[in-house]
Amino acid sequence: MSYGTLFLLPCPLGDTPAEQVLPPQVVSVARRLRHFVVEEAKTTRQFLAALKHEQPIQSLHFATLNEHTPASELPALLQPLLAGEDVGIVSEAGCPGVADPGAQLVALAHRHGVRVVPLVGPSSILLALMASGLNGQCFAFHGYLPVEEAARKKSLQQLETESFKRRQTQLFIETPYRNDKLLQALLTLCRPSTQICIAADLTLPTETILTRSVADWRKAELPKLHKRPCLFLLLA
């Protein structure tokens, strides 16, 4: 018997309609799959209902994989694939496997020779990079910076120095209620010539993407970023 395929199934970033951010073929795959590995079953059920899944939602199988899932539970998540069923990994928002726990199951699938198929959809990291106008030939995503002030200062200065040496765009995120504070730290700590891009609410009607030098940001009215999902990009 042959194995199933593990599909990496992107979903919208927030309330964006699927036709804006998902190709028709991705919607077709989502509508026919019966097994899902998800961060949060409730969100995925709503997503699949909105896509008009072929089967009643309550007949579908949802297994949870999030930051609380112990590694010992991963083999059970692989079982349907080994039994020949196709499985879709769905993240809370955007592309699975990039900044979520899905990657662990993908790694296990590779070790068992299960085929992994990534599907096209919205990634806030990629959209921010495209729209920033900063260097897309050399870039790094760092996730969250340290919260503690001295550690954060050191980390930002290292990122800026490396960015300058390699012409490397640095991307990072913050817990949304601390976005405004991070922006302040950037404008205080970075060199006047360093370019900073802020990309908030990507693909949403309130999308805001602005790139300016630190010197220009210091003279500008700052966007309100409180509780908005936001990427920060820096090129020294």
Place this chain on the structure above:
Amino acid sequence: MSYGTLFLLPCPLGDTPAEQVLPPQVVSVARRLRHFVVEEAKTTRQFLAALKHEQPIQSLHFATLNEHTPASELPALLQPLLAGEDVGIVSEAGCPGVADPGAQLVALAHRHGVRVVPLVGPSSILLALMASGLNGQCFAFHGYLPVEEAARKKSLQQLETESFKRRQTQLFIETPYRNDKLLQALLTLCRPSTQICIAADLTLPTETILTRSVADWRKAELPKLHKRPCLFLLLA
């Protein structure tokens, strides 16, 4: 008079049909735009014809922006936007602004306060990262590594050391006719425990995505990568 919007318009990676990799709304935007900034007009004309553009293709405006375009020509590319026309940047393959010259025009648009809107589509970098099972919370894309042997060796060893220190996935590419040679270099130079992912022909019927430790790769039959578009990923 208000400015036009600069759309970053992805296109398929190779002969993949648009419905597999482009959301319907992205196709609608592409079909109504009349001004394009492109790497190569011929490819974009074929792409727009395949999408059934609303206007005759010969009535559309194509301006070229590639690695030979001098910076002095950028202001002319901005003109339609300042005159109120929407413009689409289209890359040779995948997402504009990531590993192509489009970023320069995006940067200029930001300096003039022109709105930049990134649209969803296929990015080989992102698809490879999703499907690799390697760390997607911390990663860096480096473009091409040095070609000269000693410099390449040094560069690979630096990337492996950094990957180990930061748990950072390293992504890079090679000129397609040298892919097999790069894979040999990776298997010779990297530590046995380092994970290597090869992602070739993404979104195409011949798509191949394999992740193994260097020790396992050394025992495996190697895929033939000659002239296939390919991403290499490494996690030490």
